[in-house]
Amino acid sequence: MSLLANAPKFAASTDDAIPLITVFAGEDTTAESDAAWLAANGFTGGFGSLCVVPNSSGGVARVYAGLGAKGQTRRRFVLAAVAGKLPKGTYRIETELNGTDLDEAALGLLLSAYRFDRYAKQATPQAHFVAPDGVDTAKVEAMAAGECLTRDLINTPASDMGPAELTQAALDLIEMHGGAAEVTQGEDLLTQTFPLIHTVGRASSRAPRLIDLRWGNSGPKLTLVGKGVVFDTGGLNLKPGASMGLMKKDMGGAATVLGLAHMIMALGLKLQLRVLIPAVENAVDGSAFRPGDVLTSRKGLTVEINNTDAEGRLVLADALALAEEDAPDQIISMATLTGAARVAVGPDLAPFYTTDETMAAVLPKAASDTADPVWQMPFHDPYEAMIEPGIADLDNAPSGGFAGSITAALFLRRFVTDTPYTHFDIYGWNPAAAPARPKGGAGQGARALLAALPQVLDL
Template sequence: MAPYQFIERPTPFNSKGGSTLPIFAVTPAHIETGTIDPIALDWAKKAGYKAESGSLLLIPTEEGHLGGALFGLGTNPSEQPYITGKLARTLPAGDWHIETAPLTANRLSLGFGLGSYRFDRYKSEKSSAPTLMIPRDADGADIKRQLAGVFLARDLINTPTNDMGPNELEAAFRGLAAHYKAEINVVSGDDLRQNFPLVHTVGRASADAPRLLELRWGKKGHRKITLVGKGVCFDTGGLDIKPASSMLLMKKDMGGAANVMGLALMIMDAKLKVDLRVIIPVVENSISANAFRPGDIYRSRKGLTVQIDNTDAEGRLILADALAYADEDAPDLLIDMATLTGAARVALGPDLPPFFTDDVELAQDLTEASLETDDPLWRLPLYGGYEKDIRAKFADITNAPAGGMAGAITAALFLKRFVSNTTSWAHFDIYGWAPSERPHSPGGGEAQAIRALYHHIRQSVR
């Protein structure tokens, strides 16, 4: 199996106009009041169709051929804005258009697109899929752009580590940079020792050398946006090794890097007026004779010393060097994304990623962007009362506070120590995975917060 390379996926949309089959997206009220196509209404009543949320009823022609479909939105369509994603997985293959729907054109098209995602790279047999005509009043270019970013993130996370180690993640990063004519710089192996010592420390035990990837795109003088993503291609836990059950999803520990790359794609494809910088520390947290140990103390790029109290708290170590490097340039906005703590999942579950920031205006803007895009986010506090918990006995700070309380907050406070020049910084503790199927996702690797971030950044540079 060849390693993943950056590619543009085939679109789930068509442009065939009148040759497409109709979909009538309806609520129970449409059936009760008879305010839909008479033939479709007659068939719905004969079949006892109730228009329950996500339900599909195929409609035959008089000759017995497939003539269209009814799709149920339930009694309150606004509760599931991307319910049309189910259509992409339940409709027969063919070309379709939505005839009527109490949803905005952008919502129904984006929902269908998000739900159309399939990760079948390793399947011997690939099934054909339906396509949808984007309504004329939808922003087709931006919908396709967002889908490309989301699908890139999902693809990278879903690809197993044997095909998505540090070398392959770098190849995908280079492919993305080349596609948008961005500048790229890579520091790897022992060259990391002096300027990125924590990145080197975490990744040195792997057969694939650790590295720091950097991309620059845009124009100097525009708003400086810097994105940092955690790129742990696999996390054994190091010498504090994880149990087997906890390793099953550790291919997704580069989910921060994947999401940052997906967001960068959207920004570059939209040609936003920004000075974009993307920084991704890439490692595999492996075990060998030179693996870092509990009790070790290392000096970071910023000069702060870090006591290693658990080798499984490695993500914050590589982010520390990357954030310090990003912060030296004092960007107007600094975002980092990482699959960082189990505590965040205990607090908010897998579908609602928390973010941390001291910038009240940014927090408000991100919350509004989350609501406007139906891309869930929730702000958690950078509570200063827990600063004492990250102090270490023999070093400046510890990477793993004792006690296990408020783990997502203490991790964010750890990272905050490495951001001193930037006034507008936000840390996103994402899961990067959908444990079960949803209308807009078949489950598996997931893009989280990047549609909301893209919306916020786009609004801020208009």
């Protein structure tokens, strides 16, 4: 798989680019000469509708695209809804959209070109788009490329995306941008004091790893930590078959931080970036860790194992402890961590927790501006008692079933005590196709973070 092979770009501007004219439902913004044609074809500007106006030789003179009702908030990437219906050609956008709405439209058009074609040939997009005037082309292309990288990594099945392959993707990315990398593997995880990562991954025939990427030599220090569980059987607390079917996406946190890292590096943000990914497979053999085991983490905190299917927080714990040792200005973790988060907010919203007041204030607006919705959840201190089992410092799977996403976040917070910390409990998957978002792997929170970082880190 060629890294960023599916990253779409804008087409070069040409004099013969076809005008793509956007129309809001109920507003008469069409040229008088086209009004009769549009009326005859029943075009009213409804969401996802289009009407092709032919030229005198039977080709395409221009196309009208319906955006639906102005101000509607029920859909994202409304212009992308017409992208797959357009006749073959290169289009330039004529629209009254501006600001963040125009950026969203431009990004949606690029993302609509994404295809995951590693295993089966997919229909090639017929339409290509010139960057609309007023759009930061480099930024939009970087965001699209980062998202497509994330999608490719998540969509690849675990047979072809094990710890070694995830490591190679990370190494290829950092080499592309001129950074440095270090990988700790197998038994070296024990000698380098990453006992939880080793314990979770040791039952697999594919050795566990800790991937450590660095880029940039000036500015504030940002560390991204991504859960890289390439497949999760549940361990000895084996998942039922129906719950195991999507577990190739359990490295969605790692895929998302790599996508965000690409955006940061491609845009040359003035910061020192570190990316930590514990890459493991939670499998079953005679060496698998057991319910009832008590494990000691890199930080020295002990953890009672009450469910081997709550393994993500274990591998993140060692990585977070390492992250804080470097005294960064901000630590951000991303993980497909709990089903409780999906019950709380569904698949579209990315819930986040933060100890940083600036992040809490800035991130929701940044998310709205980038069509990347997030929702703040609380680090609710009274629930700390739920993750304290008595026999050890921490419980990896509190009983009772209440507040599962919050207790997981509180568990992780124990490993970041002196640094501003933000944690995302993402889904990493679109269960149904939507404009610019095909069914399958999906990044969540990366664009929102990219937009928030300049204020959070005072760049």
